[in-house]
Each structure stands twice: as C-alpha cells, then as structure tokens.
Amino acid sequence: MTDSTSLRDQFLISMPHLDDRHFSRTLTYICDHSEYGAMGIIINRPAGILVHDLFDHIQLDYTQVAIDPMPVFKGGPIHPDRGFVLHGDDGRRWLSSHSVTNEIQLTTSMDILEAMAVGEGPKDCLVALGYAGWSPGQLEHEIYENTWLSCPANSDIMFRLPAEERLQAAAASLGVNLQLLTTHAGHA
Template sequence: MAEFQSLVGRLLVAMPGIGDPRFEHAVILVCAHEPDHAMGLRLDRPAPGVNLRAVLTKLETEAPQGAADRAVLVGGPVERERGFVLHTDDWIAPDATMPFGEGLAMTATREALAAMVDPETGPRRSVLLLGYAGWGEGQLEEELGENVWLTADADPDLIFDPDYPAKWTRALAGLGIDPAQLSGQSGRA
C-alpha cells in the first residue's frame, strides 16, 4: 500500500470525461486531506443569479457598492447553503480560521463576510463560496488512481482571478498541458 500524501493546498484539475457533470472542467482547491476524508472548494463556477451584495444584504451585513460586482461561487455539491470565505492569511479570525497551504485560509463566519469587504482591515484577497466538494475514506485516492484528476500547485493569481471560465485551461497550461491534447478516456494501464 502506498504511503499517504496529503494534497492540502494543491489544486485538483478535472480530466475530460470525468463522468460527473458537477465536476466537468472543475478546478478545486484542496483545503483538508486526511486518510479518512478530503474537502475542497471549486474555484471556477459562479452561483447563478447570486452576488456578494445579495448575500450580505440577506444576512443584514453592510454591503459596499463594489460588492455587487463580486461573484459568489458554487464551492461544491455538499452543504450548498453553507458559506466559506476563502482568503489570504493576512486576516485571521481567532478560533474560526483554518490556515492551509501557502498563504491561504478559510473561514466560515459572518465576521469573515464583513472582513472581506473591508479594504482596511480585511484580507487582501477573498472569495465567498457556497458548499464544498467532499470525499470519503480512500475515495479521492481512488479517483487519482483512475486518472480522474490532475494535481497542480496552487497559484493565488489563479485562485482569486475572477475570469472563471478560463481557470481550467489556465490550470492545465500551468502544467504544460494543451486541453486539446487530452483524451476523455481514463483508466489504468
């Protein structure tokens, strides 16, 4: 049996033909990965009809003018009503923020929502995501063995870039891969 290698702070880039329409052309940041579970946030899928101002208004939190232009992302199919603020680690909420990877953190509190629109005291970069992608024991490792995902270094410029449709292609280009050269077939030799 292979030794466990955590993928925390790495990107998962979906291969063509992944077989699950929820993850076609997905780019997922792995936030937690242990032998018995994994959790990640999808970085490339805006939530239809939802922006940051709408979420802040619904939660009765002050919404500055620029908030209307900021997308809210679908982080994954699990607990889609639950919000996660993915942000740079220059802002931390004691006892609520989970730092991970290189300079990244995740916080799931109203305080984080307010901070992400505060240019003076909030994080330098941030995005709100609803839901997450989750894997049970051995599930992610099995999918990696079946070549469902490629792994890549996490690039903050890619993570926080609002050009969501280009993220999959950019993630592949960062690996030196032309998407036109990928096959939709997966499996083991």
C-alpha cells in the same frame, strides 16, 4: 498520511471524461487531506449571484463603501447552504478559520463577511457556497482511475484570474492542454 502524500494546497483538475454534474470541468482547491478524507472548494464555477446578493440575503449593509462586484462560487455539492471564504492570510484572526498553509486560510464565520461588507475584508478572497468532500481513500482511488490531475495551487490563478480561465491555467502549469485530451478514460 504523510505531508508528502497529502494533496492539501493542491489544485484538482477534472479530466475531460469526468461526466458528473457537480465536477465536470472544475478546478478544486484542496483545503484538507488526511487519513480521514479530503475537503476542497471548487473555484471556477460561479453560482450566478454576486457577494452583494449574499449580503442582501443575510441582511448585511454593504452600502457604506464601494465594493467591486465579486461572484459567489458553487464550492461543491455538500452543504450548499453554508458559506466558505478562501482568503490570503493577512495576519487578522477570524472566529472560525482553518489554516490551509501559512498564506491561505478557509473561514466560515460571519465576522469575515461583516468585514467584507464594510470594505475591510482580506485583499485576496473567494466566497463559495458548499464544498466538495471525499471519504477516506476515495480521492486517491479517483486519481488512480484518471478522474483528476493534481498540481500545486497558485494564488494568482485562484484569486486573480477570471473564473473561466482558471481550469486551463492550472492545467497549463503542468504543460497540459485539456482540449487536446480525449474524453475517454484509460490506463497505460
């Protein structure tokens, strides 16, 4: 798969007719896409817990500094017991990171959470439990079947907008209002 056909560093916007409990009304950031499949993190579905709750669960002391409440997201149905941190690349290196772009990294090691607990984490970050995955050719087929729209990712949407505004903001970047689209799939 060439870089021009890769969806890495793209948003996947679920179409209104997608009736799947894991992906209905989701905005997914694609972290990797190759001939081996695709992997992404859903960035607009809060899990109902805050990062503080996660710190409590993994026994990290976060009481030394004031940390703004930050939601943990349901990143996808695969490995919902594993944590993933999408973040801006500020030059620091973590034990287990994958560079999505020169500006965005995905980290799975505890050292980033330890840094966040003491107020030394990345400025732009999003914590998720689980991820979304597609087997080789599956995502391309789903796009062909009008399940998803894709557009270039945008850090402001990913890190700065409230979760409930992200899906429509991504669609609007394409000039699309999802509320005006039909809930039925079709091909022209």
